[in-house]
Amino acid sequence: MQRDTLEGRLRSAQLKVTAPRLAVLGVLSGHGHFDAETVFSSVSAALPKTSLQAVYGVLSALVTAGLVRKIEPAGSPALYEARVGDNHHHLVCLGCKAVEDVDCAVGESPCLTPSNTNGFAIRTAEVTFWGLCSTCQEATASA
Numbered sequence: 001m002q003r004d005t006l007e008g009r010l011r012s013a014q015l016k017v018t019a020p021r022l023a024v025l026g027v028l029s030g031h032g033h034f035d036a037e038t039v040f041s042s043v044s045a046a047l048p049k050t051s052l053q054a055v056y057g058v059l060s061a062l063v064t065a066g067l068v069r070k071i072e073p074a075g076s077p078a079l080y081e082a083r084v085g086d087n088h089h090h091l092v093c094l095g096c097k098a099v100e101d102v103d104c105a106v107g108e109s110p111c112l113t114p115s116n117t118n119g120f121a122i123r124t125a126e127v128t129f130w131g132l133c134s135t136c137q138e139a140t141a142s143a
């Protein structure tokens with residue numbers, strides 16, 4: 001049933017359904033944010049002929065098709081997630097680089113307006129909140 005859903009998502013984005021695309025989308029549909037190497041190691045058991053390079057290619061096709069969102073927190077490799085279209089934001093831990101989703105209060109982009117647009121037609125505002133997650137706070141407190 002999940003397979004049908006993943007296939008449906010690929011078809012609705014006008015993408016050909018292929019085993020690597022299904023596998024990558026399947027990994028990303030688990031909750032969270034994954035870098036390309038993690039995706040690669042998760043799919044390589046089922047797809048032994050897949051290379052990291054091929055996974056990058058699949059990820060970039062999925063991002064272009066709007067099925068996957070790519071975020072690039074400073075100091076971390078690019079992360080991919082299947083939660084798209086809700087303009088959500090991210091909390092990133094300065095300690096362990098954990099990434100959590102945080103709902104956008106407005107729900108559509110752009111949810112912030114700059115004090116001066118300089119003539120730009122603003123499309124999106126990407127917000128990253130940096131701080132320490134609760135685990136890292138505890139570690140700091142007990143150290």
Ligand SMILES: [Zn+2]
Pocket residue numbers: 093094095096097098132133134135136137
């Ligand atoms: Zn942390």
Ligand SMILES: [Zn+2]
Pocket residue numbers: 033081083088089090100101
């Ligand atoms: Zn997210």
